[in-house]
Amino acid sequence: AIAALCEKILAAATPEIDLGDYRANIGVSIGISRFPRDAESTQLLMRNADAALYRAKSNGRGTYQFFEAQIGAKLRSRQMLEVDLRQALARGELRVVYQPQATIRDQTVFGFEALVRWTSESRGEISPMDFIPIAEESGLILTIGQWVLRQACTEAAGWATPLQIAVNLSAVQLRSPALPALIAEILTETGLAANRLELEITETALIQDFDRALNTLLKVKALGVKVAMDDFGTGYSSMSNLRAFPFDKIKIDKSFIHGVHANDQAAAIVRAIVGMGRGMNLAVLAEGVESEQELAFLQRELCCEAQGYLFGKPGDIENLDRT
């Protein structure tokens, strides 16, 4: 009966609403928890319904989801991870590792990408793929991102050779109006020349609040900082984003580079991106280059730059040759 009711609600919300000058769409997602099966107190019922709603949204919205014990378990483990992450910085559990970026023609290292690492005392090594999303949802990414940026700029400012330093920016940071001032402050504080800093932004970071992101990005670029589009090809509307934003570089996602020499489809995509970069006067970097065959392919296609295990894994800076 509940499912049938949900279907009815979803169907009722589907039609476009005519508002005269424009048409509006209403999105509906439904989370359900049942008394007394899922919980006995109002508070817990609401919390479980909320957890189910959260799942319904991540299943693509416009759908309904019953609460299940495993949703609750997942939510709790996520909340516990967030609690640990909150303390990670203060406890000194975060560190930054650096991965070399090289030119393809003569294979010289021209810079490093800063990548954050978390070794939790209780959980061990946790991948950024697992904790960055939690940091983003909880707003912790503002503190963590600022710390990484300051750490990476301080590190690079101390290098004997003025190589480039690339730092990842999250969508949440991009939406912060304080970002340009923060970057300016870090550059002054560390003495790093603005043109040695490159910020990496994914497409999904842009589309969330396009106008605000564009505005912030233009202010950041006015400082003389470079901006790269990360994981190119995996988001949506890549092409229109490329045209609207003042990017300096495209980073081709590693999923297209893996085995590219032996995969006609991937090869065609990489070839097209490299050609597009050339036409738009953008540098193109191939991510995740692991083999000589992949490198040889990129060399033939005249791709300019590469990063990947073939040149070096992300590592602690003491162990990297940065002269």
Ligand code: C2E
């Ligand atoms: P990303 O920015 O695209 O970073 C590249 C990822 O590819 C890194 O994963 C790197 O370790 C991995 N990688 C590099 N070379 C190879 C290779 O040859 N083969 C394979 N299979 N993988 C390679 P990592 O360090 O796990 O980071 C994952 C993602 O987490 C990053 O993707 C980035 O989006 C995010 N991230 C990492 N550090 C930060 C940070 O400080 N701030 C923000 N906002 N995001 C970060």
Ligand code: MG
């Ligand atoms: Mg990156």
Ligand code: MG
């Ligand atoms: Mg990437």
